[in-house]
Amino acid sequence: MIRNAFSRALVAGRAGFLQVAPQSASVAGCRHMSKVAESDEQLTARYVQYFESKDIDHWWLSKHINDLAGTDAVPEPDIIKACLHACRRLNDIAMAVRFMEIVHFKCGNRVKEIYPYVLQEVGPTLNELGIPTPEELGMDKPQLALEDVYDM
Amino acid sequence: MFQLASVEHLDLNMNWSLININIGLDLACKLFYVTMASFAVGSVVRRCGRLAGGAARLSTSARALGGDGMPAIIERHGKREVIGYGYNGQPNYIDRVDYPIPAVRFKEETPQIKALREKEKGDWKNLTKEEVQELYRATFCRTFAEIQAPTGEWKLALGGTLIACSLAIWVYIWMKLFVYDKMPATITDPQRVEAQVQRMIDLRMNPVQGVASNWDYEKGQWKN
Numbered sequence: 001m002i003r004n005a006f007s008r009a010l011v012a013g014r015a016g017f018l019q020v021a022p023q024s025a026s027v028a029g030c031r032h033m034s035k036v037a038e039s040d041e042q043l044t045a046r047y048v049q050y051f052e053s054k055d056i057d058h059w060w061l062s063k064h065i066n067d068l069a070g071t072d073a074v075p076e077p078d079i080i081k082a083c084l085h086a087c088r089r090l091n092d093i094a095m096a097v098r099f100m101e102i103v104h105f106k107c108g109n110r111v112k113e114i115y116p117y118v119l120q121e122v123g124p125t126l127n128e129l130g131i132p133t134p135e136e137l138g139m140d141k142p143q144l145a146l147e148d149v150y151d152m
Numbered sequence: 153m154f155q156l157a158s159v160e161h162l163d164l165n166m167n168w169s170l171i172n173i174n175i176g177l178d179l180a181c182k183l184f185y186v187t188m189a190s191f192a193v194g195s196v197v198r199r200c201g202r203l204a205g206g207a208a209r210l211s212t213s214a215r216a217l218g219g220d221g222m223p224a225i226i227e228r229h230g231k232r233e234v235i236g237y238g239y240n241g242q243p244n245y246i247d248r249v250d251y252p253i254p255a256v257r258f259k260e261e262t263p264q265i266k267a268l269r270e271k272e273k274g275d276w277k278n279l280t281k282e283e284v285q286e287l288y289r290a291t292f293c294r295t296f297a298e299i300q301a302p303t304g305e306w307k308l309a310l311g312g313t314l315i316a317c318s319l320a321i322w323v324y325i326w327m328k329l330f331v332y333d334k335m336p337a338t339i340t341d342p343q344r345v346e347a348q349v350q351r352m353i354d355l356r357m358n359p360v361q362g363v364a365s366n367w368d369y370e371k372g373q374w375k376n
Binding site: 144 | 235236237239249250251252253269272273275276277278279281284285287288290291292293294295296297298301303
């Protein structure tokens with residue numbers, strides 16, 4: 001996952017700060033602490049395989065996206081590209097834009113470092129498929145306001 | 153038998169500001185507890201029943217008893233397309249940053265949206281930005297920026313807490329004016345207080361860190 005790529009790039013003293021929960025707890029609601037922890041590469045390969053399956057449907061797409069949103073990491077560019085292609089096969093651009101918003105959100109408080117890198121890696125795919133980023137659509141700032149039920 | 157201080161009345165140079173500070177500290181302690189209590193009450197009242205982040209809750213399904221007494225699931229998602237499992241398995245819509253793709257789309261399919269979906273099947277480069285936004289809003293209620301936008305609720309909570317504190321202070325003022333008796337002479341009368349302090353010095357009360365520790369017994373005066 002991206003967090004390990006950055007931790008290797010940083011000074012050793014700061015690497016410990018980036019350590020997060022063991023990889024085995026990555027899939028939401030599925031903790032197998034007794035099993036061997038899955039490596040980042042294995043997780044990436046698994047999700048790329050999920051999104052690349054030819055007969056993916058909306059149910060599985062939203063399940064895998066929600067699982068990724070539940071992991072404590074930023075999805076690798078390979079996963080992002082596979083997911084965007086899956087959205088294209090399902091003819092759902094709203095999902096693609098939402099997924100880019102999710103990636104932005106997962107960057108957490110290091111969004112200024114990680115998100116430009118993500119856009120740089122994934123940019124060609126976005127251009128090829130014609131998907132605008134949330135920033136281009138003006139969705140990085142609030143556009144509409146929803147009245148709170150307690151204020152009605 | 154240790155030598156007591158001189159029997160004559162010593163000039164103790166009473167520090168009345170200290171005594172008033174003591175009474176003031178007592179008042180401050182009472183106000184502190186009242187403030188903490190009202191803050192707790194204020195925040196509990198604000199938080200009670202609220203979902204964190206003020207999520208848009210549109211419940212689309214509910215359990216009710218069916219005709220034969222067994223629980224029946226009434227699904228209220230109407231004609232909205234089910235696209236996933238949802239965060240709890242029910243076909244409902246909720247904006248959550250930790251579970252971003254809900255079970256159903258947000259809007260029902262109107263002819264306009266149907267036309268856009270047809271256009272979506274073609275090349276996405278042909279979609280204008282407004283059309284992409286239209287399709288997004290058909291599936292999702294709020295963007296991440298809107299979910300995470302500040303609500304300003306803290307102002308309501310802080311204001312309510314401070315109003316409760318001020319009411320508490322008013323109650324204390326009323327108590328002081330109408331309920332409490334005047335302070336007894338043993339506290340207010342300067343001569344009595346001096347005599348009490350004299351006695352404390354004579355008995356060497358709290359000689360390590362208290363009253364008698366501040367009195368210089370060799371010189372017969374306060375240490376400075």
